Amino acid sequence: MNFTESAFLxxxxxxxxxxxxxxxxxxxREWFLVGCSLFVIASWGLYDCSIFLVIxxxxxxxxxxxxxxxxxxxxxxxSAVILFNVLCLIFFxxxxxxxxxxxxxxxxxxxxxxxxxxxxxxxxxxxxxxxxDLYSGRINNxxxxxxxxxxxxxxxxxxxxxxxxxQLLPQIxxxxxxxxxxxxxxxxxxxxxxxxxxxxxxIGIGIDDLWNSPSELSGGDRWLLAFLFYCQIYGDFAGxxxxxxxxxxxLGYRFPANFRGPMAALTLRHFWQRWHITLSQFLRDYLxxxxxxxxxxxxxxxxxxxxxxLIAGLWHGPxxxxxxxxxxxxxxxxxxxxxxxxxFRYAKVNSLVSLLLTQLFVTVSWVFFRISNxxxxxxxxxxxxxxxxxxSFFMKPYLLGLLIFAIPIIIHNLVPFxxxxxxxxxxxxxxxxxxxxxxxxxxxxxxxxxxxxxxxx
Amino acid sequence: MRKYNQLFWISFGVxxxxxxxxxxxxxNHKLKNFPKRPELIxxxxxxxxxxxxxxxxxxxxxxxxFGTDKTINSADLILVGTSHLEFGICAKQLEDTLSKEYxxxxxxxxxxxxxxxxxxxxKTILSSKKxxxxxxxxxxxxxxxDSWSYLANxxxxxxxxxxxxxxxxxxxxxxxxxxxxxxxxxFRPFMxxxxxxxxxxxxxxxxxxxxxxxxxxxxxxxxxxxxxYFGPTSxxxxxxxxxxxxxxxxxxxxxxxxxxxVNHRLEEFLLASSNIVVTTLVPxxxxxLVNKPIDATNFIFLPPENLWTYDRLHLxxxxxxxxxxxxxxxxxxxQVLKDKSNQx
Numbered sequence: 085m086n087f088t089e090s091a092f093l094x095x096x097x098x099x100x101x102x103x104x105x106x107x108x109x110x111x112x113r114e115w116f117l118v119g120c121s122l123f124v125i126a127s128w129g130l131y132d133c134s135i136f137l138v139i140x141x142x143x144x145x146x147x148x149x150x151x152x153x154x155x156x157x158x159x160x161x162x163s164a165v166i167l168f169n170v171l172c173l174i175f176f177x178x179x180x181x182x183x184x185x186x187x188x189x190x191x192x193x194x195x196x197x198x199x200x201x202x203x204x205x206x207x208x209x210x211x212x213x214x215x216x217d218l219y220s221g222r223i224n225n226x227x228x229x230x231x232x233x234x235x236x237x238x239x240x241x242x243x244x245x246x247x248x249x250x251q252l253l254p255q256i257x258x259x260x261x262x263x264x265x266x267x268x269x270x271x272x273x274x275x276x277x278x279x280x281x282x283x284x285x286x287i288g289i290g291i292d293d294l295w296n297s298p299s300e301l302s303g304g305d306r307w308l309l310a311f312l313f314y315c316q317i318y319g320d321f322a323g324x325x326x327x328x329x330x331x332x333x334x335l336g337y338r339f340p341a342n343f344r345g346p347m348a349a350l351t352l353r354h355f356w357q358r359w360h361i362t363l364s365q366f367l368r369d370y371l372x373x374x375x376x377x378x379x380x381x382x383x384x385x386x387x388x389x390x391x392x393x394l395i396a397g398l399w400h401g402p403x404x405x406x407x408x409x410x411x412x413x414x415x416x417x418x419x420x421x422x423x424x425x426x427x428f429r430y431a432k433v434n435s436l437v438s439l440l441l442t443q444l445f446v447t448v449s450w451v452f453f454r455i456s457n458x459x460x461x462x463x464x465x466x467x468x469x470x471x472x473x474x475x476s477f478f479m480k481p482y483l484l485g486l487l488i489f490a491i492p493i494i495i496h497n498l499v500p501f502x503x504x505x506x507x508x509x510x511x512x513x514x515x516x517x518x519x520x521x522x523x524x525x526x527x528x529x530x531x532x533x534x535x536x537x538x539x540x541x
Numbered sequence: 542m543r544k545y546n547q548l549f550w551i552s553f554g555v556x557x558x559x560x561x562x563x564x565x566x567x568x569n570h571k572l573k574n575f576p577k578r579p580e581l582i583x584x585x586x587x588x589x590x591x592x593x594x595x596x597x598x599x600x601x602x603x604x605x606x607f608g609t610d611k612t613i614n615s616a617d618l619i620l621v622g623t624s625h626l627e628f629g630i631c632a633k634q635l636e637d638t639l640s641k642e643y644x645x646x647x648x649x650x651x652x653x654x655x656x657x658x659x660x661x662x663x664k665t666i667l668s669s670k671k672x673x674x675x676x677x678x679x680x681x682x683x684x685x686x687d688s689w690s691y692l693a694n695x696x697x698x699x700x701x702x703x704x705x706x707x708x709x710x711x712x713x714x715x716x717x718x719x720x721x722x723x724x725x726x727x728f729r730p731f732m733x734x735x736x737x738x739x740x741x742x743x744x745x746x747x748x749x750x751x752x753x754x755x756x757x758x759x760x761x762x763x764x765x766x767x768x769x770y771f772g773p774t775s776x777x778x779x780x781x782x783x784x785x786x787x788x789x790x791x792x793x794x795x796x797x798x799x800x801x802x803v804n805h806r807l808e809e810f811l812l813a814s815s816n817i818v819v820t821t822l823v824p825x826x827x828x829x830l831v832n833k834p835i836d837a838t839n840f841i842f843l844p845p846e847n848l849w850t851y852d853r854l855h856l857x858x859x860x861x862x863x864x865x866x867x868x869x870x871x872x873x874x875x876q877v878l879k880d881k882s883n884q885x
Contacts, residue, residue, distance in 0.1 A: 090713035091706050127706050267549040512545045516552030523553075524560040527721060530729045530751075 085127040087327050088281050095120075096331065100262075103335055107260040114233045114256060117335065121236035125202065128242075132202035139172055139204075140235050143211050144228070150218045151225050162219045166212055173208045176201050181402030203242045205399060209366055210235055214249040216370060222250045230256045237337070239328040243321075245342040246362040252337065260336040267512070269333030271519045276326030278522040279496065283489045284319030285531040287312050290486045295454060298464055306468045308483045310447045313454050315490040318347070318497070321360070346446075347497035350438045352416045355446060363399075367392050386421065390414040400453070405461055409452040416445055561725070568726040575752055576776030578722050579769065582715070582759055587768055590760040591655050595711040596692040598654055598760065602666050603696050604704045612763065614671045616650035618878070620765075621663050621807075622680025622823070627653030628779065628855035629680070629823030631865045632764040638869040643878055651765035655758075656690035659683060660804040665697070667807075673814045676877055678868075681801045681822050681837060718753040726750040784849040784857045788826050803834045819877055823864065826853035841871040 085092040099120050106113035126133040146165040150158055174182070177200050214234065217223045226234075226249075234252050235241070291312050294301065301309065325342035332339045342361050349355035356364045375388040390411070397410020428434045448465055455461035503511065582589055588607075590598045601609045613619065618639070620630055632651040640647045652663065660683050689697070699707060721727075728750050752773050759768045770778045801822065811818050820837040822828060824845040844867065848860040856864060872878065 085706055089710050090717060091710040094709075094713055126702060130700060130702070263546070267546045267553075270553075271549070509548075512548035513552040516549040516554075517556040519549075520553045520556030520558075521560055523557055524564065524725075528564060528725050528728055530727045 085124055087324065087331075088277060092124075095123075100334055103260060104262045107262060110257045110259060111229060113260060114229055117238075118229070118232045118236055121238040121241060124238040125236065125241060128202045135176070135201040135204070136207065136236070139169070140207065140211070140232075143169070143215075144231060146215065147218065147226060147231060150215065158219055162215055165215050169208050169211050169215075173204060176204050178398075178402045200402075206244050206246060207235055207241060209246050209363075210249075212370060213246070213366065217249045223253055226253065237332070239331040239335075240339060243324055243328075244360075244362055245325055245328060245339055246366050247339055248366075251340060255337050258336070262336070265333040265336060265338075267516075269330045269335075271330070271515050272326045272333060273330030274519050274522050274526065275496075276323040276328075276330055277526050278323070279319040279326065279493065280323030281531050282522075282525050282529045283493055284316045284323060286489045286529075287316040287319065287486050289532055290482060291316065294483075298467075301467075303468060303470060305483060306464060307447070310451050310454075310468065312483065312486055312490055313450050314347075314447050315493040317450070317453075318343070319489075319493050322496070345497040345500045347443065347494060348439070348501060349442055349446075350435055351420050351442055352413060352445065353420060355442060356413070356417075363396065367396055371395060386418050389417050389421070393417065403456050404458050405452045405456050408458055408461070409449055412449045412452060416449075564725045568724070571726065571750075572723065572752070575774060578719070578754065579771055579777070581719055584712075586763070587759050587761055589712055589715045590758040590767070592711055592715060592757040593755040594714070595707060596655060596696070597708050597711050598758075599656075599658070599692050599696040600699070600704045600707055602652060602654065603669075603693075604699075604701050605670065606701070606704060606708065607762070609762075610670060612765075613650055613652070616648045616675065618647065618649045618676040618678065619667075619672070620649065620651045620653060620678050620680075621660060621667075622653045623657050623682050623684070624653060624655040624855060625682045625823045625825055626680035627651065627655060627767055628770070629653075629861055629864055630678075630868060631861050632766050633761070634862060634865045635869055635872075636764065638866070639872065639878060642869075642873050647878070649764065651760075651767075653680070653765075654692075656692040657684045658690050658693060659685040659688060660807050661685075661687050662689045662693040662697075664804070664807045664810055668810065672811065672816060674816065676817045676819060677811050678819045678821060678841075679804075679807070681803060681820050681834065682825075682828075683802050683804060686802065715757060718755070722753040725753070727753050778851050779855075779858045779861070781851055781857070784851045784860075785853070787824055787845045787848040787850050787853075787856075787860070801834065803837050808838060817877060819872070819875075821868065823856070824848055825855070826850060839875065839877065841868060841875070843867055843871075 085095065099117070102116060103113055106116060122133060122137075125136055143165065146161055149161055150165075214223075214226075214231075218226065230253055233256055234247075234249060237252075240247055291309055294305075294309055295313075298306065298309075322343040329339045329341070340362060344358040344361065346355050346359035349358050372388055372392045375391060376384050377388060378385050393410045393414030394407055395410070397406045397408070397413070400406045400409075428437065448468065451465050451468075452458070452461045455464060506514065588597065588601075590596075601607065602613075605611075605613070618635070620626055620632055620635075630651065630653075632649040636647055636649040639649070652666070654663070660679060696704075754771065754773055756770075756772055758770045760766060761768055767779070769780075772778045775781055803820065808818050817839075819839040819841060821841040821843055824843055828845070843864055848864060849857050850860070851857050
């Protein structure tokens with residue numbers, strides 16, 4: 085079930101009503117939500133649900149042992165469990181990419197030609213986070229209900245946000261107060277739906293085919309196409325994240341924000357603090373810092389940045405283009421660390437130039453994210469810079485038409501900054517007004533239903 | 542927090558109301574140009590068969606959901622074919638005529654499917670059911686041959702659980718569209734955006750609108766017959782007054798004038814389970830130009846005279862009735878069902 089489908093919306097409303105009925109029975113309510121979550125996972129395929137149950141089931145044995153907290157043995161167990169989860173991820177997601185099919189199944193490589201299990205990248209990270217938090221003592225104990233709930237809770241299980249165990253577990257077992265999160269939950273959900281269905285999907289329908297035949301595009305078209313993809317993926321993923329945050333809030337749980345105006349980022353470092361925030365924080369805390377972070381030499385820190393960014397790229401999918409995408413960002417961040425000095429005398433000019441350079445850099449990098457073949461992506465990127473003035477700057481006027489859907493996305497990126505300048509007492513009124521307008525737009529604007537881009541990661 | 546919520550809900554309600562009123566005022570003026578909204582489907586006896594996104598019929602027949610399996614298994618006579626047969630023969634009428642003729646209750650089921658569905662997909666459906674000792678009438682119009690339609694491929698990739706979800710999606714979408722149809726217009730930017738040829742065009746194309754209800758067909762649970770086929774701008778398509786007489790010799794579409802063939806694999810499968818196979822060809826524009834296979838089993842010719850079509854491919858209700866009457870007469874003449882009784 086896709087979050088934007090009618091059947092899911094009806095399912096969610098029913099789930100919410102039952103949750104309200106069970107509000108004074110947290111234990112029953114949370115088991116009920118676990119059941120609902122398994123239903124959602126199974127709706128994507130029984131294979132996906134089975135893999136999820138097997139992996140989480142095996143991890144639960146380790147959880148019980150870690151809870152007992154025998155210091156020496158725990159460290160070995162923690163390493164073994166992390167290794168097991170990473171190997172599962174490698175086997176299911178990167179098997180073909182690493183040529184393991186041919187090595188493991190020499191007689192018939194296609195014998196294990198099953199697809200990538202849904203959400204495996206996300207729940208593997210959830211499991212790793214849980215194990216480390218248990219080992220380090222940030223969490224003392226975890227019941228079976230809390231464990232199942234944390235891993236399977238349907239708003240986040242498929243495509244995040246990546247919630248840390250320490251963020252969600254303290255909220256489990258509380259009495260549910262339905263009215264408390266209703267306004268904000270509804271606002272987040274409707275905004276997310278608007279970003280995804282009305283904006284991102286309409287942009288996607290306009291540009292998706294163009295990526296298959298870019299030879300007809302002028303340099304201007306290519307820039308516009310890359311920028312529109314930037315808007316599409318933002319609308320798609322930020323929309324999904326907001327819907328997840330909204331659903332969780334409506335059911336009485338708080339999720340951390342996953343996006344905070346990345347299109348207004350002045351540097352790449354800022355960009356990664358605002359784009360897929362929960363992934364960035366996960367990689368920072370569980371990869372970059374354990375690798376040494378800023379504590380060791382400067383050159384080692386730069387290597388750690390590069391390693392982290394390459395893994396961030398590879399995490400998105402078994403393709404070299406994702407590795408290149410991560411690598412480009414890694415190089416950009418390293419360059420930023422080396423060139424620290426402002427170029428211009430005036431701070432505002434510096435900020436403006438920095439904003440433009442960062443956003444142009446990010447826009448070009450999306451080409452490698454979108455085109456799975458590195459050579460083709462490189463060719464596309466080269467043609468962005470090779471302007472042919474004999475041709476019209478824009479060969480495809482309808483791309484300009486799509487800016488109608490891109491402009492609200494740009495505005496949405498500015499909201500976190502604009503909201504600081506608005507008097508606090510005006511905020512609920514403004515949010516309510518926009519939520520009402522977006523609700524009507526969600527109803528009245530027809531789009532073809534498409535699956536969220538991040539569901540395949 | 543309470544004040545926050547109050548302010549939020551008041552502004553939410555006011556803005557929703559204001560925008561709704563504006564949209565409704567615009568729509569109310571335009572709605573007069575569209576045909577009347579049909580009655581809500583009575584889901585106890587009927588179901589939404591196909592809409593613009595899904596073919597519920599394909600899913601229902603493939604997985605035998607909501608008792609469809611039982612209905613098909615209990616039928617004495619099954620009609621197999623594409624949308625030509627779906628719209629061209631009435632199972633209920635055939636059932637009544639034949640039951641009267643033979644003096645016993647006979648059950649007829651219409652297994653016709655849209656999308657020009659291949660009889661090869663029908664074979665997949667029938668192999669999962671108890672199809673024994675029945676009369677199967679196959680419409681030879683089979684434009685896809687051994688390859689399945691995209692609807693069939695999409696259907697076959699599901700499991701029964703996902704099949705239920707797809708069906709409910711389609712039905713909930715219909716219910717939403719039926720409710721909002723008289724209230725709001727529906728903007729459809731994606732349908733028009735690629736037709737923007739100049740910047741001045743953008744405004745017209747992006748805000749192009751239509752009504753909520755799109756094309757959809759309604760079928761009967763008990764017989765599988767099409768009860769209605771609704772078009773957003775033309776209303777009930779099979780009942781429209783501007784239907785045209787069928788022209789057997791006027792070429793319609795290139796593809797439609799080919800694709801008549803006998804699926805021997807289906808026939809062999811059916812004959813192996815003691816079924817009686819009868820073939821026919823429901824008329825459409827230009828069907829006299831096609832080469833009918835000489836090896837068709839028990840072929841029944843259905844004349845095109847006095848038949849009317851709404852889109853040159855499918856018959857209107859009155860012609861369906863006439864066509865069914867002719868088929869029933871031929872079946873009685875050929876004594877096909879008598880053979881079946883003897884087999885029993």
